[in-house]
Amino acid sequence: MTDVTREIVVDLDALRHNIDMLSARVAPAEVMVVVKNDAYGHGLLDVATTSVQAGVTWIGALDVPTALTLRRGGITPPTRIFAWLIDPEEDLAPAIAAGIDLGISTVPQLETAAASTDAAAARIHLKIDTGLHRNGATAEDWPRLVERARELEQRGVVEIVAIWTHIAEASDDEDTQSIRRFEAAVDAARGLGVRAPVRHLAASAAAYARSDARFDLVRLGAFVYGLPPGDGPSAEDMGLRQAMTLRARVTTVESAPDGRRRASIDLGYADGISTFAPGRIDVAIHGRRRPLISPLEVDRAWIGLDGDTDVSVGDVVTLWGDGSAGEPTLQQWGDATSTMSEELVVRLSPSIPRRIV
Amino acid sequence: MSGPHELHPAPPRRAVISLETVRSNTRLLLDQPSSGRVVADLRGDAYGHGAAAVATALDDLQLDAFLVSNETDAQAVDALALSTPSILRSRLVPDSTTLLGPQLFGLDSAELRDPRARGLLPALTLSARVLSVKTVGAGEGVSYGYVYRTPRATTLAMVCLGYSDGIDRHACDGGRAWFAGSTHPIAGRVAMDVFMLDVDDSPVSPGDEVVLFGDEQHGYPSPVAWAGALGKTGAEVTASLGDRIVRSYR
Ligand SMILES: Cc1ncc(COP(=O)(O)O)c(C=O)c1O
Helix, strand or coil: CCCCCEEEEECHHHHHHHHHHHHHHHCCCEEEEECHHHHHHCCHHHHHHHHHHCCCCEEEEECHHHHHHHHHCCCCCCCEEEECCCCCCCCCHHHHHCCCEEEECCHHHHHHHHHCCCCCCEEEEEEECCCCCCCCECCCCHHHHHHHHHHHHHCCCEEEEEEECCCCCCCHHHHHHHHHHHHHHHHHHHHCCCCCCEEECCCHHHHHHCHHHCCCEEEECHHHHCCCCCCCCCCCCCCCCCCEEEEEEEEEEEECCCCCEEEEECCCHHHCCCCCCCCCCEEEECCEEEEEECCCCCCCEEEECCCCCCCCCCCEEEEECCCCCCCCCHHHHHHHCCCCHHHHHHCCCCCCCEEEC | CCCCCCCCCCCCEEEEECHHHHHHHHHHHHHCCCCCEEEEECHHHHHCCCHHHHHHHHHHHCCCEEECCCHHHHHHHHCCCCCCCEECHHHCCHHHEEEECHHHHCCCCCCCCCHHHHCCCCCEEEEEEEEEEEEECCCCEECHHHCEECCCCEEEEEECCCHHHCCCHHHHCCCEEEECCEEEEEECCCCCCCEEEEEECCCCCCCCEEEEECCHHHCCCCHHHHHHHCCCCHHHHHHCCCCCCEEEEC
16 A cells, blocks of 8 residues: 555456466356456456456456446457346347347347347347246246247347346255256247257356356356355355455544544545444454444444554554455455455445555 | 437436435524524535535525534535624634534434434435346345345345445445335345345336435435444435435435
8 A cells, every 4th residue: 555545456467367267167167257247346346457367258247238337448359348237228239249149038128139239249148037036037037038039130130149048046946946847948939940049047156166057168257256055155165366456544533422532534424334343343454353343434434452552543554455455355344244355346436445465 | 429419328326415405404403493403414525415515505594603514614605695694613702602414414323313203304305327227036146255145036136326426335234225115124234335125025117216314204214213223324414325325405
């Protein structure tokens, strides 16, 4: 840290390590790196560019605006960019012209895509709902969606690239049922004339754990950033490295109204620090753990110093990281604040400076 | 491509802020006797309401200063060339200053639990678009972990706000949002970018609008009630809304 009072540090080596490890583990399935929400707070273009350099051929963008930002930022074909959160009010023509792959769940979305093509056919991934009940066609609506897509494919306005779903990670049994439903939907689509679609179903957890969930392609977000689920094996145990460190400098040291020594940092709830954190998690100063204490203010947090007399203004506080400076990991933060590490990283304010190492 | 005569569609995630409400709340608070300096607390980008817009709207109300979080915000407010100066916390004299913060926006805080009882109204209405709808049978699990099961055959609307926008992942535990005249339960864990609303048999289509909180006079959940269900204050909720939510003013 130089002259800033707080910073996010992103370790691209950790990212590359995770991509290599996960790619080897899921092979022969391919990897899509999911970069939604500013790459889970790690920096959209840095993460996408690093992924492509590491050999990744698919980038998961979430929506069309993000996909177009990636194309403008230099993520060009042959790298595929996938957008699946489609706004009914949105013009899809720029996405199709930029060669963005679109996740399609309904006939109206399909018609919009087909009507928005100019020269090239719209590349589409048809989504089946296998239990999560967010988007995706129900089993009932599936044949109609596939048939209409086939008609449009024969007219040359769309190309059915893939069939996909997203699962609930509710339990192994529930996920197995989703896998069965997915296989049935793929079979039904083949029966309706869809040839050799790319099949994708799994996000991080299922891709890591289950070979029967990997199919041709897996969509990896959390694990790429070294963020394992809560209450389970640590990143290290899983061969992953947490890429993000959050640090701040001590801005005041004083005696609280109750007489106890405390230090403040310029990170508050408006910066994305969880209001459930004080009293439940420690941070590290000089390699030693100190508790985050109440109150969490809008733009600062307090750390209890107790007997620690050698903390002064300007000292570095590590809130989370890979543990190497004595700090807790994001998994431990998620467990302590009753959420998942993903919620903690995507809620960080973009006003916190980010440094890539 | 959209032609020149087509209106740009409204953004899918919106926070509409009534500056008139902020002004009338401020006037009400200034009517109360206070000693010393009166400073408007616009930290955390005015608790998510936009410090520059709020400072401009309050400039003629004879406040002594605008308190902001950092140099960047101070520069943004100073660039407006207002008559009220911006200050940082280091220049605040606590004992002789009345600080008006969340209450300006009709929000609760540890100091003021029930702003409406004081006539202070919420200034921010948070809403988002329905992206898709689907009908499902009874007893179906919804969203990650299937923590919600449909109590009956119903319609689910997928709404484009998620925890990355500042809607807590556990807002399903009692959280309700307004659609078409009444409130409905959030069905299942809030995901990173969307949540599902169980609208029962209300007719709903992609493109419709769902309101998470706003002025309860319109039937919306109030920010105080919304935040309370999450174990938070309204100020904590609005200050941590994400920047994908497009702010506009009226
Ligand atoms: C459709 C889809 N695929 C993949 C992912 C990545 O999930 P994870 O971060 O668990 O790897 C997400 C993120 O939620 C998603 O929405």
